[in-house]
Amino acid sequence: MSAPSFKKRVTRYFVPGILIFLISTPLFSQILTDSQKDRENIFIARIKQFNEFTDRFNHKSDFNGNPTDSAFRAAMPREKIITLLFDLKDPRIHPADSRYSADYFRMKEAFISDVIRNKFSLNKYSPDIIAEARTRVIYKGKPQQVRLFLIQEIVGNNSVKWVLNSAKGDILNIFKTDTSMVRFISPTSNETDFINLRRALEDTEHLQYYATQDFEPDLLTLFFYFIKSGIIKYEYVEEVVYHIIDIPGWYLKVKEFNRNELNSGWLITDIARNDYGINEFIRNLK
Amino acid sequence: MLKKILITGLILSVNLWVTGQETKTAVTSKQAKIIDEINLSATDIELFKEQTKQKVEEFQQYIVTLGSKDEPQEKRNMAEKEALKLFYKGAEMEITTILPDGMVQKVSRPMEKYLARLKSLPYTKVIIKFYDIAYIREFTKGPDGKYYSTATIIQEFTGFSNDDIIYTDITKKEVEIIVDIVEDKFYKEKRWKIFLGDIKATETRMSVS
Numbered sequence: 001m002s003a004p005s006f007k008k009r010v011t012r013y014f015v016p017g018i019l020i021f022l023i024s025t026p027l028f029s030q031i032l033t034d035s036q037k038d039r040e041n042i043f044i045a046r047i048k049q050f051n052e053f054t055d056r057f058n059h060k061s062d063f064n065g066n067p068t069d070s071a072f073r074a075a076m077p078r079e080k081i082i083t084l085l086f087d088l089k090d091p092r093i094h095p096a097d098s099r100y101s102a103d104y105f106r107m108k109e110a111f112i113s114d115v116i117r118n119k120f121s122l123n124k125y126s127p128d129i130i131a132e133a134r135t136r137v138i139y140k141g142k143p144q145q146v147r148l149f150l151i152q153e154i155v156g157n158n159s160v161k162w163v164l165n166s167a168k169g170d171i172l173n174i175f176k177t178d179t180s181m182v183r184f185i186s187p188t189s190n191e192t193d194f195i196n197l198r199r200a201l202e203d204t205e206h207l208q209y210y211a212t213q214d215f216e217p218d219l220l221t222l223f224f225y226f227i228k229s230g231i232i233k234y235e236y237v238e239e240v241v242y243h244i245i246d247i248p249g250w251y252l253k254v255k256e257f258n259r260n261e262l263n264s265g266w267l268i269t270d271i272a273r274n275d276y277g278i279n280e281f282i283r284n285l286k
Numbered sequence: 287m288l289k290k291i292l293i294t295g296l297i298l299s300v301n302l303w304v305t306g307q308e309t310k311t312a313v314t315s316k317q318a319k320i321i322d323e324i325n326l327s328a329t330d331i332e333l334f335k336e337q338t339k340q341k342v343e344e345f346q347q348y349i350v351t352l353g354s355k356d357e358p359q360e361k362r363n364m365a366e367k368e369a370l371k372l373f374y375k376g377a378e379m380e381i382t383t384i385l386p387d388g389m390v391q392k393v394s395r396p397m398e399k400y401l402a403r404l405k406s407l408p409y410t411k412v413i414i415k416f417y418d419i420a421y422i423r424e425f426t427k428g429p430d431g432k433y434y435s436t437a438t439i440i441q442e443f444t445g446f447s448n449d450d451i452i453y454t455d456i457t458k459k460e461v462e463i464i465v466d467i468v469e470d471k472f473y474k475e476k477r478w479k480i481f482l483g484d485i486k487a488t489e490t491r492m493s494v495s
Contacts, residue, residue: 039440039456040417048438049460051423065421159427236380236392258384258488 039260047085047265050242051124053254056081058121082112087257087267104271111250111271120247125160127151128246128278136235139171139226145238146172146223149282166282167223171232174222176205183209242266245274245281335422337480338437338463345372345461345482346414346441352404353412353445366401373397374464374481381487383455397485409445409452416441425465433465434483443489460486 044063047053055061059078062068086108091099093108114120122129131150136143146169150162183206189196200210208215226232242254251274257264276284348369351357357365379400383391395403417440425433438460445453462483467476 036415036417036442040419043417043419043440043458048421048458049423049436051436052421064419065423155429159429159431161429236394238392258490260490 042260042262042264045262045264047267050254050266053085053266054122054124057085060121079112079116082115084263085268087269088263090269107273108271111247114249115247118248122244122246125152125154126246127153128244130165130243130245130278130282131162132241132243133237134239134241136238137171138233138235139231143235144171144232145169146232148223151278164220165278167219168282168285169219169223171226172217172219172222174217175208178206185210243281243285245276245278250274251281331424334425334433334435334463334465334478334480338422338435339420341372341463341480341482342420342437342439342461343416345369346416346439348372349404350412350414352401353407353409355408355410362405366405369401370398372482374466374483377462377483377485379485379487381489383489407445408447410448411446413444413446414441415444422463425463431467435463435465437461437463455489457487457489459488 047056052061052065055065059068059073059081062072062076086093091097092101092104094100095105129152133148133150135146135148137146138144146167148167149165151165152160153163154160183200183203185194185196185200201207203210208217223232227234240256242252244252244254251270251272252268253270254266255269256266274281348365351365352362352369354362377397378394379397380392380394383393385391419440421438423436425435428434438458440456440458443453443455443457444451462485464481464483465478466481468479469476
């Protein structure tokens, strides 16, 4: 293989050098001037794809997407790289801001320290990475939002695909809560061949009270039915947010920040302790 | 080049694994093996990444020709036809526009319609300034046996009417890349070919003075 061109060498070593300098200064999160060179630097520093987020989190790739080498790792230790994966404009991490949260700041520090100490890395094909697609649908002529939760599924050991796991949305909440009266199918109605089933099923807003105590409607099935029957019309995905519960004991929320700054692209916007498995996690997600 | 592609195809068919190892303690060796098998080898990645860059650049050049009314009609029609050949059937272009006042618009069109519309825009000349950088993620195998990746590129688009700039934006594009086996009828051989898929474009519209 021929030696890399001068241009390639500049991109490989010089540009990251400048970025490391810029990123290491307190001015990191501030807007740069609007020259093309600055925009290129922003593009390089920006976490352009979720895949790049996982590679940087794992200290696997540098700003250009190349594998990290010892020089890069020395200049940008993993702790620093993970710090830069957070939204640095989050007021909760700035002591001077009125919205500063000492608890959140400490939690962020504890997370980074836990990841470094245990050498945790993200498995990019983990089923514990949940992509939430906030979709726009038309229901009764009006735009509404349905949140679809997708996870990755390994197929036959060597290929992967995203699959729908569940759905949430106001229009999928088809039942109303009413505790003013007790609704039930009487204990002896079996003897009358459940004649009173008609009355129960005419109570269409509160059918859930006639189901078992642990009944939970399957909202994804309901969403499929709404789509199939034309009750709702799918339009497009408005936004994607990732919920990561792959790091033992932790939850990370990652979303895209489209801004003309070095700290942009797919960034951690929230962090919390987590012990839930995937289904329980999604069920409890606000 | 053909030989290179054929060799790559052969390498792929025997499922070579990449050497990168995950460090996470929670990742079992079985999971690590799966990850290795899902991804292509470093050699394949480099080869496909290079070809991906070429395809994306080719597409951008066609956009310049298509959008410039000063170019001969025949050349613009040819550019439209050739641009479509780069894409996998059914590919869509979804454009999110961030307006100067911060408002966001989203429009999705089949690639055929997107290209036809581009041809009808009122620019006499189009300049696309390419940044000499792109991010291409690794290629991941889908259940259909094809390999998938995404390239992120950034460009500055300027539309002229005669000598006046009438439109300018900075666009970030996420381009889906599909590596599929196609039959070369001339050589009667099967080989890997790179296609472009859906494109998500985010335009930040600049105000024109």
